[in-house]
Amino acid sequence: MSATPVYVICSPTPQVGKTMIARLLSEFLLLKNGKVLSFDINLREPSLLDYLPNITETADVIDTYGKMRLMDPLIVNDGFAKVIDLGFHAFDEFFKMCEEIGFMKEAQRRRVAPVILFVADTNRVAARSYEMLRRHIPPRALITVHNEFVLRSQLPEALDRGHVLHFSALPVFLKIYINRLRFSFTGYLRQEKDSSSELHQWIRRNYTIFRDLELSLMERSS
Incomplete structure (x- = not known):
């Protein structure tokens, strides 16, 4: 069995489009694989659970x-992709916990592939x-997300050093x-003639971004 991906969408600051990225990724994985398990770690509404x-x-x-x-479910190589929408309030505590328990090393041992977006x-x-x-x-596990709706200028040099995913502004x-709350990206693709x-092109382009990301993960774990 190939490594099970665990995607952590995160930012230490609010209002950067984090939940939108988590929605897109969750719907893409559900469409492609027929299953996905997402986790909502947020204080404010609307959050991933609402969508x-x-x-x-x-x-x-x-x-x-x-x-x-x-x-417990994140460390299991069950072929069931996971998505974490990590609220800014929990950013420091989450990664402190990961460091304390050696999450990255344990994940590698159990053939789980964490990806930090x-x-x-x-x-x-x-x-x-x-x-x-x-x-x-x-x-390889740390990827910068450039959401152009929030950050219309170029990425700061400090954040533009590795793999970057670009999401254009609508x-x-x-x-x-x-x-x-009732909007579905996949539902729109199916219903819009x-x-x-x-919007159709925007969703398809972003799904392609995630497809390419998933393929690169599969190549690394093979």
């Missing part, structure tokens, strides 16, 4: 019990947090449209 309640569980890293409930921002907190991750996360009226529409 995808059928495949999402709530989790926390406040106490030992919460940490164990979260980590760090959603970029321009502030000092983001830069410091990214440098912290670079010291503890293998380069017009504001389409951004409002996809933020509706005009495949040349801007």
